Amino acid sequence: MKALYFAKIDYIKTRAQWYMMLSISVIVIVIMMLNSSSMVGQVNFMYGVFIAIVFSTNPFGACTRKDMGFQQLLPATTFQRVAGRFLFGMFLLLTGIGIGLAGTAVYCVLTGKAEFVSLPMCLLTFAVGVVIITVQYIFFYLVGESKGAQLLSLVRMLPSMCFFFVSMKVIGEIQKNPAEAFALLEKVGGNLDAIGWGGAVMALIVMMAGIVFCTRATAKKDY
């Protein structure tokens, strides 16, 4: 429960940026609708995850040494504090996904088109988002939470841009020849749904391992 309360603190500290996140998401979705490309659903989903990855590092950017002192004074363990930060990242990711899906729904209603959103692709995109956020958080915890502002630009942009370009490339390839792409995936993986769910579960395990690792890394630190 206290981990949720720490996630709430992160939300309050970064709430101004949530409005920015929502605004950017709306703009992107409008652009998508005007673009009228295929696989709008998938692309919206990917954009939602991309924006969440970018904004997930905000608590580190908003963190000062005295904030860390405040959180350290609260009656909770280091594990709860770290888990709360990861929960915040997860909530952001789910929000990004929700915005992407909502954007697709709005697109379908406004254009009258039916959009297909592949569940395995969504699960894998979600899994990649979780892993990227985990890796970012591990980096920030190792460097020092209140030193995040200095490294924020680099760590925020690099993984999210890589995710963006790789996702766009994958979607582009699928768009060129969708039948062949899905046949290849099925041939390689067998059951796409299983791959998707497996990927999501593995990503959550990676996140749990990240929480334990970051707890150990920060337990002995001074603030």
Add this chain to the structure above:
Amino acid sequence: MELLEVRNLSKEYKTFLLDNISFTLARGYIMGYVGQNGAGKSTTLNLITNICKSSSGEIYVDGITCEEDESRYKESIGYIGDEFYFPDNFRIRDIRSVLRDFYKTFRTEKFDELTKRWKLDGKMAVKDFSRGMKVKLMFASVLARDTKLLVLDEATNGLDPVVRVEVLKLLQEYIADGERSVIFSTHILSDLEQIADYIYFIHEGKTVLYDAKDELLESHLLVKGERRAIYPELQRALIGIMDNAYGFEAILPSDRADLLTNEFHFEKPTIDQIVIHYIREREG
């Protein structure tokens, strides 16, 4: 069982060592923790509040260490520092909400009563509060819940005299039930003269003095006179001899008062004077 027990506490930094600090503080008392800048006051208090981790030693608050029960340990401590520690963009309602989440004993109505009494504007972001308002908000956050130990790290720095008097009064009210205690580091030693029961003097990470305030004041004399009148035995007994326009000034343990002749004038010192002369003595 004392409320606060610090045993052989040490903390090593690259250029500083807090060396084997030990003391206890019984319930219902105020301890003044004094020393120069960089003496180790904040380090000690940060170790007590678990903001920093010690290199060795143990700290017990109400019979438990932080390692035994971190939540209960931190619930029993209220901390007010020189620096305002709530996040800048928080408003009072955010602080109320967070404290209610984390502290079982937090009383919303008490918090609201205090913020209203001290006219703390709920619409402003707390970063826009004045220094006095920030200190009062920290006090409101601490007094609205049940704590055993109040840790103040130069909390009265920069406050105007009116607010300082209010804060000192709050501290005396806090210990009035005889179950709670305060440890209070400050440079404003006149505040400690008013309210402290014990004085702990630290210099360069080491203990210099720890005694009841009244005992400390009774056991020392401030001696003044002409330099040429000091003879060898008296020279050895005097602490922190300082020359001034009229001669010299130094501290002398009261039990060596027999060394004084008619050429010297002596009086009761203040805590300020005791601290200054001991520092002078240590610095040669």
